[in-house]
Amino acid sequence: MSEPRVPLIAGNWKMNKTIGEAKDLAREVVGGGRPSGVQVMLAPPFTALSAVAEVVNNTDVVLAAQNMHWEDSGAFTGEISPVMLTDLGAKMVIVGHSERRHVFHETDEAINHKVQSALNHGLTPILCIGETLEERKADKVFGVIAAQLEGGLSGLDAERMARVIIAYEPVWAIGTGVNATPEQAQTVHQLIREQLSELFNKGLAMNTRILYGGSAKAANAAELMAQPDVDGLLVGGAALNAQEFLGIINFEHRGS
Numbered sequence: 394m395s396e397p398r399v400p401l402i403a404g405n406w407k408m409n410k411t412i413g414e415a416k417d418l419a420r421e422v423v424g425g426g427r428p429s430g431v432q433v434m435l436a437p438p439f440t441a442l443s444a445v446a447e448v449v450n451n452t453d454v455v456l457a458a459q460n461m462h463w464e465d466s467g468a469f470t471g472e473i474s475p476v477m478l479t480d481l482g483a484k485m486v487i488v489g490h491s492e493r494r495h496v497f498h499e500t501d502e503a504i505n506h507k508v509q510s511a512l513n514h515g516l517t518p519i520l521c522i523g524e525t526l527e528e529r530k531a532d533k534v535f536g537v538i539a540a541q542l543e544g545g546l547s548g549l550d551a552e553r554m555a556r557v558i559i560a561y562e563p564v565w566a567i568g569t570g571v572n573a574t575p576e577q578a579q580t581v582h583q584l585i586r587e588q589l590s591e592l593f594n595k596g597l598a599m600n601t602r603i604l605y606g607g608s609a610k611a612a613n614a615a616e617l618m619a620q621p622d623v624d625g626l627l628v629g630g631a632a633l634n635a636q637e638f639l640g641i642i643n644f645e646h647r648g649s
């Protein structure tokens with residue numbers, strides 16, 4: 394039986410916000426009101442996770458990390474483990490963000506370790522995939538998406554896959570102010586669902602939440618969310634401003 398795909402509006406604060414700023418922003422988001430059918434997630438920097446955890450504690454706003462190492466502990470200077478994240482109250486973790494792939498050279502293999510480890514620790518991984526502008530221009534979108542999905546989800550069975558969220562984030566749309574059109578997003582989201590159906594099964598593909606990310610903002614949230622295969626938004630820049638982010642969360646009230 395098909396379960397409804399609860400819309401998820403996820404804020405990725407990247408390397409922004411001091412502890413005090415993070416608390417203020419989280420308080421404004423938590424207190425700002427949201428439709429009952431929309432799930433909200435905040436991913437502050439590691440340094441502010443504990444402070445934001447206090448703010449979202451006993452609310453339905455979900456705490457997430459932006460990255461993690463796959464090992465539980467050990468000699469990995471500068472890294473943060475899933476054990477540390479769950480200890481802080483994180484429930485989700487962004488994995489394979491394009492900045493991790495392109496700036497820090499994370500491979501599909503490393504990303505797959507993180508997906509597996511997150512699941513082992515009860516964290517919901519949000520696996521980010523997406524093509525560069527060059528790849529889009531060279532007509533390689535489908536190949537890139539398929540390879541990143543296969544690589545990132547390698548070794549998962551359907552039961553474990555049921556706990557994974559996918560985020561389609563075209564690299565050319567991230568932080569550029571140029572979002573994918575709703576039609577472009579829908580085309581790739583549909584492709585991702587078809588690919589998931591092939592890799593796992595149709596029921597699982599239909600139940601998987603697929604978020605769109607890339608210059609999402611209050612002004613374009615409703616039209617993106619109106620697409621049948623867009624189940625939520627992963628928001629960077631626009632998540633740093635409470636009013637803008639609340640406008641996205643309340644996208645239904647802004648749509649025509």
Ligand code: PEP
Binds near residue numbers: 569570607608609627
């Ligand atoms: C992101 O970093 O995941 C993102 C989508 O950024 P932005 O919304 O700023 O494009």
